[in-house]
Amino acid sequence: MTTELRELRPAEWDYWYGRLELAFGGVAEPPEERELYRDLTEYARSIGVWDGEECVGTTGAFSFRLSVPGGALVPTAGVTMVSVAATHRRRGVLSAMMRHQLDDVRGRGEPLAALTASEPDIYGRFGYGMATQQLSAEIDTARVRLAVPEGTDAVRLRFAEPAAVRDVCEAVYAQKVAGRPGMLARRTGWERLPVMDPESGRDGGSPLQCVLAERDGEVVGYARFHNMPEWDAAGPRGTIVLRDTEALDPAASAALWRFLFDIDLTSTLRVRNRPVDDGWQHLVSDIRRCGLRLKDSLYLRPVDVGPALEARTYAAPVEVVFEVEDPFCPWNEGRWRLTGDSTGASCKRTDDDADLALSVRELGAAYLGGVSFASLGAAGRVRELRQGALAEVSLAFSSAVAPWLPHGF
Incomplete structure (x- = not known):
């Protein structure tokens, strides 16, 4: 050919x-x-x-x-x-x-390449590892209640036309990006994606709706969703399909979730893509009736190991030598000494003995802190060459919040 x-x-x-x-x-x-x-x-x-x-x-x-x-x-x-x-x-x-x-x-x-995979088994051989998961849920809002935090009642909610308030919603989103690994800083043009609303994508539901959360006249959160009305012999049993929501503080977030739970003529809230540690899970009265499910999301690959590991900080002081295998990008192969803490990091080539041996795929999986080196070690994907190194690196690479990709590309 x-x-x-x-x-x-x-x-x-x-x-x-x-x-x-x-x-x-x-x-x-x-x-x-x-x-x-x-x-x-x-x-x-x-x-x-x-x-x-x-x-x-x-x-x-x-x-x-x-x-x-x-x-x-x-x-x-x-x-x-x-x-x-x-x-x-x-x-x-x-x-x-x-x-x-x-x-x-x-x-x-x-230093990094990322993708979402239509078929996950395709991309491992090119060095991509599963770095984030997403949470979906189907919540029985007729039987599940929310216990909201203090200050929730001080948040004002109002409907708004999604396209008209796109910029203020983007401003809220932009404030959230740096605080959660895996989020994308949206460049000009990408603000159109969250409000794109073709009829074929509604599954029979309403046009996209938007509710803003405000405090003292300032927008502190939003939720965008579809309403899917349905009736049976017993009465209304509609479904709310949440497209996306962001909020700047717990009270604003709780106000939006309470609103979604309480919309008239509905008894189900369908959640498509949220962080695995999303806070609403700790407000519900019965987590078993929330139909939780996890799915793989972002696949990540270090393209240049040294700059990639220097670009992030570490939850605990760490000094470790990785033996990296990367036949597809051979410039990454060999030993790398990572020294880092919460203020910064250095990652340089070394001839010193390795503490851990792994492929670049595992390095990509653990990079954002959503997959632990200990878990990869238990699977045999990371080999511990110095006793204790696996626990040290697992702690250092951890993230206080779960990494999450808010939308595909």
Whole structure:
């Protein structure tokens, strides 16, 4: 097979994106979604593999800044739009795209690459490890009550048209980013994503609704949701589908959750993507009736081990030598001495004996603090070469709050 891998040209976007849609089943996305992603496409970071006139492979990347432990916003390649035509599988197309992409990411000085995986088993061989999970829930609000904290009644709630208050909601979101690893600092254009509301994405529910939480005239939180009315012989049994919510303090958060629980004519609250340590779980009267479920979310890869480990801080003082295996990005292979604490870190090459041996995939999984080295060690994915090193590193890499990716890309 003779193929050509090259940068996407703007005139090719519709065909290229159509080939991506075909690889994911052939159902065209809503026009609003196509328009958004056309506008967000970074052509210098978008790749097509061509067999003659036919595009048989696609991938791209967005230039993100990812929050890491310590609050730094680290330049990160958001890998996206990955597909290989069903006619061209097992011919090296994906490997060629990943090779080109990671070389480009390194050349741009981005120490991390991240993605969400349609099929998780694809990306481990390219060094991506599962770094965050997301919580979903289906809450029986007819039987579950909330015990809210002091100050909740002082929060004023009001409906607002989602697009009209997009900027104030973005301001709340922006204040939350540095405080939770895994969140994305949204660049210009990405503020359109949370309020995109194609009818096909509502599952029969209402147009997107928004409620603001205010205190002393200042917006301190918001919730965006769909209302899905339903009736049976016994009466109303509607469902609220929460799209997203953020709040700047516990009282504002509780006021929004209480509102969602109490909407008239509904008895179910469906929650799609929240942090695994989301605070509402400690307000409910019966957690068993909340239908909790976890799902993998962000997959992370250190592209340059030294700069990546220096970009974050550590929950406890740590000095450790990693023996890193990374055949796909061989510049990462070898021994690295990490010295760090809550104020900063240094990570340099060394010839000293290693304390822990692992692949770059495990390093990516543990990087944000959502997966512990102890857990990876128990699975045999990390080998302890110095007694006690595993416990030391597990504590140092931990995060006070669970890492979380608020939306896909």
